[in-house]
Amino acid sequence: MWVPARAIKFTHTFGLGGMALVLILLLMFTGILMMFAYEPSPERAWQSISSFQQDVLFGRLIRGVHYWSANLLIPVALLHLLRVFLTGGFHGRRRSNWLIGLGILFFILLSGFTGYLLPWDQTAYWAITICTEMLGLIPGIGQGLQHAIVGGSEIGSATIINFYALHVAVTPMALIVLMNWHFWKIRMAGGVVLPFGPTDDPRNAYRTVPFKPDLLLKETVVTLVLFALVLVIAIVFAAPLGEPANPGISPNPAKAPWYFLGFQELLIHFDATFAILVIPLLVAAALVSVPFLSYDGEIAGDWFLTPKGRRLAIVAAVTSLIVVPLWVLIDEHVIGPGGWLPGADALISNGLIPFALVLGGVTGFYVLIRKYLAANKNEAVQSLFVLLFVAFAVLTATGVWFRGAGMTLVWPWQM
Amino acid sequence: MADVDPVRRSFLARMMQVLGGVAVLEAGWIAVSALVPRRRTTPLMDEPGVTIAGPVQRFEIGSVTAFGDGKFYLARLEDGGFLAVHRKCTHLGCSVPWIADEKRFACPCHASAFDIHGDVINAPAPRPLDLFPVTIENGIVKVDTGRLIRRKSFEPSQAVRA
Numbered sequence: 249m250w251v252p253a254r255a256i257k258f259t260h261t262f263g264l265g266g267m268a269l270v271l272i273l274l275l276m277f278t279g280i281l282m283m284f285a286y287e288p289s290p291e292r293a294w295q296s297i298s299s300f301q302q303d304v305l306f307g308r309l310i311r312g313v314h315y316w317s318a319n320l321l322i323p324v325a326l327l328h329l330l331r332v333f334l335t336g337g338f339h340g341r342r343r344s345n346w347l348i349g350l351g352i353l354f355f356i357l358l359s360g361f362t363g364y365l366l367p368w369d370q371t372a373y374w375a376i377t378i379c380t381e382m383l384g385l386i387p388g389i390g391q392g393l394q395h396a397i398v399g400g401s402e403i404g405s406a407t408i409i410n411f412y413a414l415h416v417a418v419t420p421m422a423l424i425v426l427m428n429w430h431f432w433k434i435r436m437a438g439g440v441v442l443p444f445g446p447t448d449d450p451r452n453a454y455r456t457v458p459f460k461p462d463l464l465l466k467e468t469v470v471t472l473v474l475f476a477l478v479l480v481i482a483i484v485f486a487a488p489l490g491e492p493a494n495p496g497i498s499p500n501p502a503k504a505p506w507y508f509l510g511f512q513e514l515l516i517h518f519d520a521t522f523a524i525l526v527i528p529l530l531v532a533a534a535l536v537s538v539p540f541l542s543y544d545g546e547i548a549g550d551w552f553l554t555p556k557g558r559r560l561a562i563v564a565a566v567t568s569l570i571v572v573p574l575w576v577l578i579d580e581h582v583i584g585p586g587g588w589l590p591g592a593d594a595l596i597s598n599g600l601i602p603f604a605l606v607l608g609g610v611t612g613f614y615v616l617i618r619k620y621l622a623a624n625k626n627e628a629v630q631s632l633f634v635l636l637f638v639a640f641a642v643l644t645a646t647g648v649w650f651r652g653a654g655m656t657l658v659w660p661w662q663m
Numbered sequence: 664m665a666d667v668d669p670v671r672r673s674f675l676a677r678m679m680q681v682l683g684g685v686a687v688l689e690a691g692w693i694a695v696s697a698l699v700p701r702r703r704t705t706p707l708m709d710e711p712g713v714t715i716a717g718p719v720q721r722f723e724i725g726s727v728t729a730f731g732d733g734k735f736y737l738a739r740l741e742d743g744g745f746l747a748v749h750r751k752c753t754h755l756g757c758s759v760p761w762i763a764d765e766k767r768f769a770c771p772c773h774a775s776a777f778d779i780h781g782d783v784i785n786a787p788a789p790r791p792l793d794l795f796p797v798t799i800e801n802g803i804v805k806v807d808t809g810r811l812i813r814r815k816s817f818e819p820s821q822a823v824r825a
Contacts (some may be wrong), residue, residue, distance in 0.1 A: 381756040495758060496771070500772060
């Protein structure tokens, strides 16, 4: 079997999709091993993990590989999404595969979230309390949703069983089905996306090399290096197991898993209806709509699509890197808890007004680069995507490193 | 092949589609039924019930006593009335300790604070602490931890007197 030489260049994809697959396989292997020791009940969960780490040969290593694979998988998957987007790999035949990829991302996040509770230590218990409470804030369906997921009114036996079932059965099955479909569709589309003209078949336009040894060797190297990296990290940094969960004592601060801290940070700046419902829905709708917008042609294959695309992406990234921290600081120290219109209902003062400001800012940015920097639609959408991606990354970083006791803004070394 | 009746064939094809759809719906119904009633038959959840707090005289005016198992604090107000406040912060669900020196509930998670009545002193809590119904029978204070009462603010009528 022959593949285009250009497609297997490391810097074309950085092997991110393949890395995600390796990490998922590691997770499944270590996960299955732990299933023979873990007991999914509030009374036994913590002890079963503690004993597994202490008494089972390589127990600590197995759990460590599982923990770090999960924490690496999420950024790797997001970077893969970013790469596919920036190389325009969602046009034409690849449209539905973008959606399948989003489905995989959803189940990866669900898997991480459900797994987070299982150790039943203080971190786990309160992080999931926070997250399910945030869910309950969704107007209308929130309470019902929270009740269904928690399996009752309090986090307890039913919750751990729900989460366990989702974590070891539902999400792995969904991932296996979706990943197979995802890989098959990539083959049907002719492999990794490459630059081509309107009538080219990329398979004919490039010099090809044999799969074995060229691609196989590269994939093996990436796999082994990644595996080695995960092993080293797992050996040096043990997976945490805090104090057993105590429903009477909440830690200070109580934070969601790091990949949801962007949303917890949003909740600090926006009223619940906007932070938990409106904004996530808009983000989801935006992601789903990416392959279906009306572009100026199916430009694809090169990173950032064009040289101008690259400049605009940098402009967008820098804009977010400056504006978002400024926003966080202003909201914290100038605006304060009363909101943008103190005295008015929280929904307006902390919700509608800041949301309208952000929406105005984003729309203004789009109009600016279209009119004054003469971006075509593809470049403009790309710039907007980078703007929002970096903004969310900054919010996540803020939540992880700059929020201390009482969720006040602190320097990381003050935490 | 001779004599294929297109009308009969299309009818049978349509029937297969419809019946297949019904089968899928039935499977879905079975799945949902398996998942839903766990809320009603909750042997897995701690059974809520009535906690017997103790005789009325045991609780001094202005005192706040923690009941870990019942997940509430029993507050005895200035006028002798009893309030059983749920220990769960109304912001994002953390357990709120009573700080006797400051005479307030101070949530460690995001700095919400409540007074002895459960009213909000400090944001971001959106509403006062919820209450459990209190009854006093034969001089014994009892708290029903099976029912939660939400309120917009403290009203003196919410406190129960002997």
